[in-house]
Amino acid sequence: MSFFKKLKEKLTTSTQEVSQKFTEGLTKTRDGFASAVNDLVYRFREVDEDFFDELEDLLIQADVGVTTTMDLVEDLKEEVKRRNLKDPVAVRDALVEVVAKRLQEDESDRELNMQDGLTVILFVGVNGVGKTTTIGKLAHQLKSEGRSVMLAAGDTFRAGAIEQLQVWGERVGVPVIRQTEGSDPAAVVFDAVQAAKSRNMDVLICDTAGRLQNKVNLMKELEKVKRVIEREVPNGPHEVLLALDATTGQNAMVQAKAFKEATNVSGIVLTKLDGTAKGGIVLAIRNELDIPVKYVGLGEKIDDLQEFDPEQFVLGLFGDVFEDKNEGALTEKEDTNEDLA
Amino acid sequence: MAFEGLSERLQSTLSKMRGKGKISEADVKEMMREVRLALLEADVNFKVVKQFVNDVKERAVGQDVMKSLTPGQQVVKIVHEELSNLMGSDVVPISFSQKPPTVVMMVGLQGAGKTTTTGKLANLIRKKHNRSPLLVAADIYRPAAIKQLETLGKQLDLPVFSLGDQVKPEEIVTKALEYAKTNHHDFVLIDTAGRLHIDETLMGELENVKTIAKPNEIFLVVDSMTGQDAVNVADSFNEKLGITGVVLTKLDGDTRGGAALSIKAVTGAPIKFVGLGEKLDALEPFHPERMASRILGMGDVLSLIEKAETQMDQDAAKELESKIRDASFTFDDFIEQLAQVKNMGPIDELLSMLPGAGKMKGLKNVQIDEKQLDHVEAIIRSMTKHERANPEVLNASRRKRIAKGSGRSIQEVNRLIKQFDDMKKMMKQMSGQMKGKKKGLGLPFF
Ligand SMILES: Nc1nc2c(ncn2[C@@H]2O[C@H](COP(=O)(O)OP(=O)(O)OP(=O)(O)O)[C@@H](O)[C@H]2O)c(=O)[nH]1
Ligand SMILES: Nc1nc2c(ncn2[C@@H]2O[C@H](COP(=O)(O)OP(=O)(O)OP(=O)(O)O)[C@@H](O)[C@H]2O)c(=O)[nH]1
Ligand SMILES: [Mg+2]
Ligand SMILES: [Mg+2]
Numbered sequence: 097m098s099f100f101k102k103l104k105e106k107l108t109t110s111t112q113e114v115s116q117k118f119t120e121g122l123t124k125t126r127d128g129f130a131s132a133v134n135d136l137v138y139r140f141r142e143v144d145e146d147f148f149d150e151l152e153d154l155l156i157q158a159d160v161g162v163t164t165t166m167d168l169v170e171d172l173k174e175e176v177k178r179r180n181l182k183d184p185v186a187v188r189d190a191l192v193e194v195v196a197k198r199l200q201e202d203e204s205d206r207e208l209n210m211q212d213g214l215t216v217i218l219f220v221g222v223n224g225v226g227k228t229t230t231i232g233k234l235a236h237q238l239k240s241e242g243r244s245v246m247l248a249a250g251d252t253f254r255a256g257a258i259e260q261l262q263v264w265g266e267r268v269g270v271p272v273i274r275q276t277e278g279s280d281p282a283a284v285v286f287d288a289v290q291a292a293k294s295r296n297m298d299v300l301i302c303d304t305a306g307r308l309q310n311k312v313n314l315m316k317e318l319e320k321v322k323r324v325i326e327r328e329v330p331n332g333p334h335e336v337l338l339a340l341d342a343t344t345g346q347n348a349m350v351q352a353k354a355f356k357e358a359t360n361v362s363g364i365v366l367t368k369l370d371g372t373a374k375g376g377i378v379l380a381i382r383n384e385l386d387i388p389v390k391y392v393g394l395g396e397k398i399d400d401l402q403e404f405d406p407e408q409f410v411l412g413l414f415g416d417v418f419e420d421k422n423e424g425a426l427t428e429k430e431d432t433n434e435d436l437a
Numbered sequence: 438m439a440f441e442g443l444s445e446r447l448q449s450t451l452s453k454m455r456g457k458g459k460i461s462e463a464d465v466k467e468m469m470r471e472v473r474l475a476l477l478e479a480d481v482n483f484k485v486v487k488q489f490v491n492d493v494k495e496r497a498v499g500q501d502v503m504k505s506l507t508p509g510q511q512v513v514k515i516v517h518e519e520l521s522n523l524m525g526s527d528v529v530p531i532s533f534s535q536k537p538p539t540v541v542m543m544v545g546l547q548g549a550g551k552t553t554t555t556g557k558l559a560n561l562i563r564k565k566h567n568r569s570p571l572l573v574a575a576d577i578y579r580p581a582a583i584k585q586l587e588t589l590g591k592q593l594d595l596p597v598f599s600l601g602d603q604v605k606p607e608e609i610v611t612k613a614l615e616y617a618k619t620n621h622h623d624f625v626l627i628d629t630a631g632r633l634h635i636d637e638t639l640m641g642e643l644e645n646v647k648t649i650a651k652p653n654e655i656f657l658v659v660d661s662m663t664g665q666d667a668v669n670v671a672d673s674f675n676e677k678l679g680i681t682g683v684v685l686t687k688l689d690g691d692t693r694g695g696a697a698l699s700i701k702a703v704t705g706a707p708i709k710f711v712g713l714g715e716k717l718d719a720l721e722p723f724h725p726e727r728m729a730s731r732i733l734g735m736g737d738v739l740s741l742i743e744k745a746e747t748q749m750d751q752d753a754a755k756e757l758e759s760k761i762r763d764a765s766f767t768f769d770d771f772i773e774q775l776a777q778v779k780n781m782g783p784i785d786e787l788l789s790m791l792p793g794a795g796k797m798k799g800l801k802n803v804q805i806d807e808k809q810l811d812h813v814e815a816i817i818r819s820m821t822k823h824e825r826a827n828p829e830v831l832n833a834s835r836r837k838r839i840a841k842g843s844g845r846s847i848q849e850v851n852r853l854i855k856q857f858d859d860m861k862k863m864m865k866q867m868s869g870q871m872k873g874k875k876k877g878l879g880l881p882f883f
Pocket of ligand 4: 551552553576579582628629630631
């Protein structure tokens with residue numbers, strides 16, 4: 097089956113599945129991006145160097161980053177040559193295909209690595225990206241799937257951090273293991289693991305203080321927290337999730353690399369995608385690092401967390417483009433031709 | 438993966454051109470391409486980059502870059518100047534109200550650093566301007582936001598005005614201003630909830646608060662790691678509220694911080710402060726030319742030097758500098774340096790300010806674990822006076838003795854000596870770079 101048929105089918109059969117929230121959250125992103133692509137496509141009658149230059153700008157504007165953008169556009173050029181594509185609409189479709197492929201590479205492991213016994217999930221990331229909030233949302237999700245969940249208040253540093261997690265614990269209705277501000281995070285996590293074991297919990301989610309990746313001592317502290325989990329739980333931690341703010345620019349890549357090195361990050365949560373930031377960094381991360389994106393954050397409320405589905409993401413990102421192609425686009429293009437004739 | 442700085446980029450472009458004699462206009466174009474890429478990698482918005490590169494190109498062609506023997510340096514200089522100019526020429530102080538209290542409103546996206554900066558600013562205002570600040574907890578949405586501000590208030594021993602999270606921000610602010618007047622607080626800082634610039638309802642709330650509070654300053658707090666979207670955020674907040682200044686947070690990280698340029702370009706509002714850490718004294722005035730260096734990947738040398746200067750005894754610094762120059766640095770100096778360095782704060786923070794720190798072999802090998810300083814000290818103290826002054830005599834049997842004496846392993850001793858050698862090499866390099874500088878500066882390169 098051709099790629100577009102498959103996507104079209106997915107589009108029609110899974111429209112209902114494509115959750116309302118996800119679509120809503122991505123509307124901004126998609127509208128901005130898709131309409132820019134459309135603008136681009138209609139402004140150029142022929143696919144020439146200028147076209148690709150503009151396309152480059154578009155991707156860079158979405159925080160995809162220079163390197164990945166160049167790669168992507170290079171691929172696209174090749175594809176255009178190989179298929180002997182001439183008109184911009186066909187090129188646009190090739191763009192969608194290339195992007196989707198990139199995002200689908202690691203389809204296999206975007207689900208959480210859940211254990212039969214205790215599953216321990218460790219959250220890491222720089223300051224203010226949304227770790228604690230995501231923990232609240234994830235706890236809610238796991239609990240509503242029928243699992244028993246416990247939270248560990250491993251951020252003992254930032255003012256009000258423990259209380260913040262406590263509020264989330266109450267909202268979700270799960271216990272929070274905490275010590276006083278300023279205590280050793282590794283000790284809190286140790287306590288929490290013991291508590292989770294003795295209370296037969298399914299999942300323990302550990303919060304940690306935000307830290308910038310260039311702070312050597314803080315990264316060491318994080319390694320220590322992870323070691324405690326390794327020692328106390330077989331094969332733990334089963335997930336190390338890195339929270340990345342979708343608003344972040346190229347530094348997100350540096351973050352991903354540093355946290356991966358320190359804690360062997362197993363997945364990424366891309367937060368704040370409900371803003372106007374395009375989240376193009378996902379492409380760069382897929383391209384340059386071997387870490388799958390597992391979730392996206394789409395707001396501050398308890399159910400504003402969605403599993404990252406690359407196809408949904410592409411559909412969301414390029415939804416209008418598809419509709420155009422299958423319905424309006426051709427007529428529009430014919431119109432243009434007539435106008436010019 | 439630190440990105441290549443502009444200097445390195447131009448260097449490699451120029452080396453490709455070398456041997457062709459003079460630089461052509463096409464070569465200038467090629468260099469401008471490098472400027473463009475460097476700025477994009479630094480997260481400057483692509484539209485801002487376009488405009489900027491056009492301006493620079495004009496200057497570059499107009500001036501004698503093409504005839505210059507060092508066209509790369511010339512371009513870096515022009516770019517640096519233009520960047521600094523664009524970001525403002527001088528440090529812009531807080532504007533105080535004629536009639537107290539002065540009111541400052543903090544606004545911005547979620548997690549940008551508003552609450553932390555509110556605490557830092559209150560601290561600074563009290564210390565430097567001798568005012569009596571009142572912190573106002575107007576974030577009723579984020580879990581434990583009030584508690585966070587109250588904790589900061591307690592740490593600073595400053596009052597926090599709060600009516601809990603069941604009262605509207607408008608009302609909180611109204612009451613807070615009354616409270617400030619009756620209690621003689623002449624500086625009021627309003628911490629608002631983080632919000633998306635496209636959230637009509639919450640942006641409307643800020644407009645209401647503004648109407649009530651009539652703030653002297655509305656500070657947009659922006660995360661320095663922000664990417665291309667910074668222009669949209671800054672533009673919306675500015676359009677709705679008319680921001681009077683910007684605070685750039687988390688600059689203690691390793692981001693290039695190109696957002697600074699984007700924000701300045703779209704709002705015209707001056708960047709007034711930068712956040713350099715989570716602690717409550719980590720707020721400093723914004724320096725455009727330092728930011729320019731940083732965006733261009735030239736390292737925040739000036740900040741490092743300033744930090745070193747304030748911490749180091751001037752005479753000791755001079756002496757050290759001459760030692761660095763002629764590379765007569767010994768283990769005795771080293772141990773003295775250790776003491777200095779310990780006074781200066783976290784070493785990794787200092788190192789991250791060094792230009793190209795990531796690339797220097799000598800630096801990479803140096804362990805930055807603070808606890809290890811004690812081990813290093815123990816090792817050096819186990820050396821004889823003669824050995825300390827003449828490290829080259831440290832043969833295998835001496836090393837073994839030192840290891841025993843200090844209770845550290847022989848490998849550690851070897852490593853330290855190796856690092857010391859590396860460092861000396863590095864000092865030689867650096868002293869070459871420092872020769873151009875007027876002032877006598879001692880940099881404790883540990
Ligand atoms: N709009 C939006 N806001 C979010 C999202 N996730 C988190 N936030 C907000 O971002 C801010 C910071 O979130 P936290 O969960 O405290 O971030 P953190 O990483 O734990 O922060 P530190 O512990 O201080 O490093 C809060 O105001 C959250 O409500 C999201 O997906 N969308
Ligand atoms: N390293 C570093 N961290 C900072 C700086 N400023 C703030 N932070 C951290 O960034 C995180 C978010 O800071 P907050 O002050 O809670 O941010 P906020 O804008 O009030 O967040 P919301 O109220 O949720 O919108 C916290 O972990 C702070 O400690 C800074 O200059 N450097
Ligand atoms: Mg947190
Ligand atoms: Mg806050």
